[in-house]
Amino acid sequence: MPEIRAEGLRKEYGKVTALNGVNLTINNGEYLSIVGPSGCGKTTFIKSIAGVVKPDAGEILIDGNRVTPLPIEERGVGYVFQEIALFPHMNVYDNVSYGLMVRGVPPTDRRGPVEEMLHMMVLEDYVSLYPKELSGGARQKTAISRALTSGSLLLLLDEPLGALDLKVRTVLRYELRKLVKDLGLTAIHVTHDQEEALSVSDRVVVMKAGKIVEVGSPMQLYLKPKEIFTAKFLGEANFMIGKVSNVNGRGSQFDVSGLNLSAGINGEFFPINGETCVLAIRPEFIDLTSKPGNVNTWACEIVSASFVGDSMRYEVRADNGAILLVKTPITEDESGFVNGDKAYVTLPEGSLLLYGLPEEGLEKALSLE
Amino acid sequence: MPALRLLNVTKRFGAIKALDDVTFEVKDREYLCVLGSTGSGKTTLLRSIAGILHPDDGDVYLDGEKVTEISAEERNAVYVPQTYALFPHMTILENVVFGPLAKNTSRGIAEETAGRMLKLVRLDKRADAYPNELSGGMQQRVALARGLASGAKLLLLDEPLGALDGRLRLELRTKLRKLAKESNLTVIHVTHDQEEAMTIGDRILVLRKGKLQQLGTPYHVYNRPEKIFVANFVGNTTFLEAIVKTRSKEGSTLRLREGLTVRVRDSSFETDEAVILSIREENTSIMPEPKGDEPNRLSGEVTAVHFLGSFIRYVVMLTNGDVIAARVPIKEVNTEINKGDWVSISFDPMNTHIYEYPTLGLQGELEAN
Numbered sequence: 001m002p003e004i005r006a007e008g009l010r011k012e013y014g015k016v017t018a019l020n021g022v023n024l025t026i027n028n029g030e031y032l033s034i035v036g037p038s039g040c041g042k043t044t045f046i047k048s049i050a051g052v053v054k055p056d057a058g059e060i061l062i063d064g065n066r067v068t069p070l071p072i073e074e075r076g077v078g079y080v081f082q083e084i085a086l087f088p089h090m091n092v093y094d095n096v097s098y099g100l101m102v103r104g105v106p107p108t109d110r111r112g113p114v115e116e117m118l119h120m121m122v123l124e125d126y127v128s129l130y131p132k133e134l135s136g137g138a139r140q141k142t143a144i145s146r147a148l149t150s151g152s153l154l155l156l157l158d159e160p161l162g163a164l165d166l167k168v169r170t171v172l173r174y175e176l177r178k179l180v181k182d183l184g185l186t187a188i189h190v191t192h193d194q195e196e197a198l199s200v201s202d203r204v205v206v207m208k209a210g211k212i213v214e215v216g217s218p219m220q221l222y223l224k225p226k227e228i229f230t231a232k233f234l235g236e237a238n239f240m241i242g243k244v245s246n247v248n249g250r251g252s253q254f255d256v257s258g259l260n261l262s263a264g265i266n267g268e269f270f271p272i273n274g275e276t277c278v279l280a281i282r283p284e285f286i287d288l289t290s291k292p293g294n295v296n297t298w299a300c301e302i303v304s305a306s307f308v309g310d311s312m313r314y315e316v317r318a319d320n321g322a323i324l325l326v327k328t329p330i331t332e333d334e335s336g337f338v339n340g341d342k343a344y345v346t347l348p349e350g351s352l353l354l355y356g357l358p359e360e361g362l363e364k365a366l367s368l369e
Numbered sequence: 370m371p372a373l374r375l376l377n378v379t380k381r382f383g384a385i386k387a388l389d390d391v392t393f394e395v396k397d398r399e400y401l402c403v404l405g406s407t408g409s410g411k412t413t414l415l416r417s418i419a420g421i422l423h424p425d426d427g428d429v430y431l432d433g434e435k436v437t438e439i440s441a442e443e444r445n446a447v448y449v450p451q452t453y454a455l456f457p458h459m460t461i462l463e464n465v466v467f468g469p470l471a472k473n474t475s476r477g478i479a480e481e482t483a484g485r486m487l488k489l490v491r492l493d494k495r496a497d498a499y500p501n502e503l504s505g506g507m508q509q510r511v512a513l514a515r516g517l518a519s520g521a522k523l524l525l526l527d528e529p530l531g532a533l534d535g536r537l538r539l540e541l542r543t544k545l546r547k548l549a550k551e552s553n554l555t556v557i558h559v560t561h562d563q564e565e566a567m568t569i570g571d572r573i574l575v576l577r578k579g580k581l582q583q584l585g586t587p588y589h590v591y592n593r594p595e596k597i598f599v600a601n602f603v604g605n606t607t608f609l610e611a612i613v614k615t616r617s618k619e620g621s622t623l624r625l626r627e628g629l630t631v632r633v634r635d636s637s638f639e640t641d642e643a644v645i646l647s648i649r650e651e652n653t654s655i656m657p658e659p660k661g662d663e664p665n666r667l668s669g670e671v672t673a674v675h676f677l678g679s680f681i682r683y684v685v686m687l688t689n690g691d692v693i694a695a696r697v698p699i700k701e702v703n704t705e706i707n708k709g710d711w712v713s714i715s716f717d718p719m720n721t722h723i724y725e726y727p728t729l730g731l732q733g734e735l736e737a738n
Contacts (some may be wrong), residue, residue: 037534037536037537038504038505038533038534038537039504136407165406165407165561166406166561166562166563167406167601167602174673174675192534192535193535194535194536194678195677195678198676198677198678199675199676199677199682218676218678219676222676222678223699232536233536234678235678235679236539282679284679284698284699284700285699285700306567306568306587307567307587307588307591308564308567308568308587309563309564309567309587309591309603309604310604310605310649310650310651310680310696311651311698313568327679329651329698329701330651368534368536368537
């Protein structure tokens with residue numbers, strides 16, 4: 001049940017700063033995910049904790065002990081990465097018991113922990129099979145079992161499901177979380193799949209350009225992101241620039257390129273009169289109807305409509321030229337809209353997210369590359 | 370005249386049939402997405418159309434002309450591999466010029482074409498850069514420009530967005546479709562991402578173990594899946610084993626395990642026949658306590674609650690031990706339902722599908738790729 005602390009981690013590769021002062025405490029028994037665009041430093045971060053990458057500056061503490069100078073073998077971590085690295089000439093049983101073997105545990109004493117792990121991962125039927133005879137999912141489960149059989153309580157998962165097909169990935173992610181909770185492990189999971197991060201984590205870390213942007217529970221980060229980049233990176237969002245035209249005790253009014261919007265008091269950002277702000281709203285919170293709503297209703301025209309199975313995705317153009325993405329559930333009684341239809345969007349006050357105009361400009365603040 | 374036609378195409382690799390008697394047509398200027406898991410034959414299909422591979426049986430027609438025996442260079446189709454295969458020692462411009470030059474176009478015309486294509490993918494300002502100086506998204510656009518510059522009217526894209534981060538993928542997929550439509554191209558786009566296929570394909574072709582499972586519009590494939598495999602692969606679905614109890618013109622009544630009964634739309638199966646009932650997770654409602662008496666109301670205990678961003682997913686174990694999942698749009702979540710709560714589940718008979726009981730059994734059918 002280790003607690004991990006990263007203090008002031010820095011790492012540079014030539015001109016590229018992979019970690020630019022990262023501080024983070026991961027609690028005992030926590031399942032923490034790290035997400036961010038390519039090159040944000042998430043992989044360098046988890047590799048620094050594993051001991052595979054040596055940071056240029058900063059410290060890593062496991063249960064209060066400084067492990068920064070220690071190699072991976074002496075850190076007591078289980079490390080699983082995307083490229084499944086099983087020994088091809090060993091069967092599942094031997095692969096899983098490998099860690100105990102190299103530590104000199106005699107074969108009779110290996111059996112207990114190995115069998116327990118194989119049972120936990122429902123791999124008993126596969127013990128005598130070789131890696132090439134296994135499905136991708138079974139192979140990755142074997143790799144996870146091997147990482148854990150050495151008795152490590154810290155599980156580091158570097159895109160562990162990235163190479164698997166979607167359906168297998170979805171099943172395995174819940175099994176992973178269950179395993180971590182059942183065994184009382186601490187897990188750090190790097191992923192590019194946001195749904196994976198949101199669905200299994202106690203907390204999610206969003207990184208950009210070597211820095212932590214925001215840390216919070218999945219719901220916090222998705223529904224009330226404090227940082228504009230979190231709103232952009234997790235899920236989808238529409239962003240609009242608006243000028244504050246009025247502020248009162250219940251909220252504020254905005255002029256968005258000639259159209260009005262009002263927003264309730266929302267989070268920690270309090271706009272002031274005349275200020276230019278960014279308003280954001282997730283596409284699934286916008287109502288799209290053939291008749292106008294009461295508050296925050298704009299007339300619009302449907303620019304594109306696409307069916308994505310469990311919902312419809314529309315692009316609509318408001319009278320001020322703004323293009324909004326709208327996502328609506330499929331309902332039987334509503335046939336939906338087609339290109340060129342006139343309709344109304346309603347942006348519920350409570351669903352609008354407010355941000356100050358970023359110093360570097362909106363486009364730069366939202367850029368992924 | 371269809372732009373492409375495959376007639377009974379079979380391709381073997383040793384004992385494995387990578388393509389097994391595949392027949393279909395693609396219309397001129399159509400955007401077709403080919404969907405399947407790893408090993409389903411997607412890449413073999415593209416390479417057979419490109420002429421890089423030659424089928425063991427059957428024929429390939431381009432614009433009505435049989436090209437089965439014709440080499441890749443002489444076909445009016447260009448294959449863009451998943452890895453982009455850019456030449457690392459050549460600039461972006463040289464990489465793109467390569468396509469037309471290989472087709473014996475003069476240097477001047479080739480450069481003019483390349484410049485135009487780079488402008489189209491908005492990389493004209495980076496013409497002098499080398500591939501390793503560009504991000505993954507930009508490299509993808511270069512590969513695309515090279516494909517376009519070859520002048521081929523049929524573009525064969527193998528997981529064109531596969532190497533990109535989730536967020537960037539989302540942005541580029543609509544651009545890709547737009548580009549294809551503006552350039553009057555016929556596109557076959559291979560992907561394992563069902564949402565990608567639904568969003569950009571005019572039609573979707575689902576492959577499994579080299580066999581065509583279904584070909585239709587996204588709406589058709591999603592709402593009328595013809596096989597359990599398609600219903601499972603596209604979308605999120607609950608499958609339950611059942612026996613037909615009674616049937617009439619309006620539908621049938623099914624008996625689930627332990628004698629629970631439900632009503633369904635389909636009446637094509639005989640009484641006492643073993644079948645599989647399928648219900649989409651988003652068509653399944655969940656209520657905190659039993660009330661009302663709509664059809665197909667079942668009670669059970671919530672065993673897991675998964676936050677997925679725009680949806681919350683509830684997993685419920687029914688009184689008979691069957692497990693059913695409900696996916697509720699985040700906007701419609703108004704009552705708090707927690708793990709361990711006793712709830713009622715219901716679904717509209719119109720939203721159900723019935724399939725013949727598979728020879729492998731339900732679990733076997735779902736696990737087989």
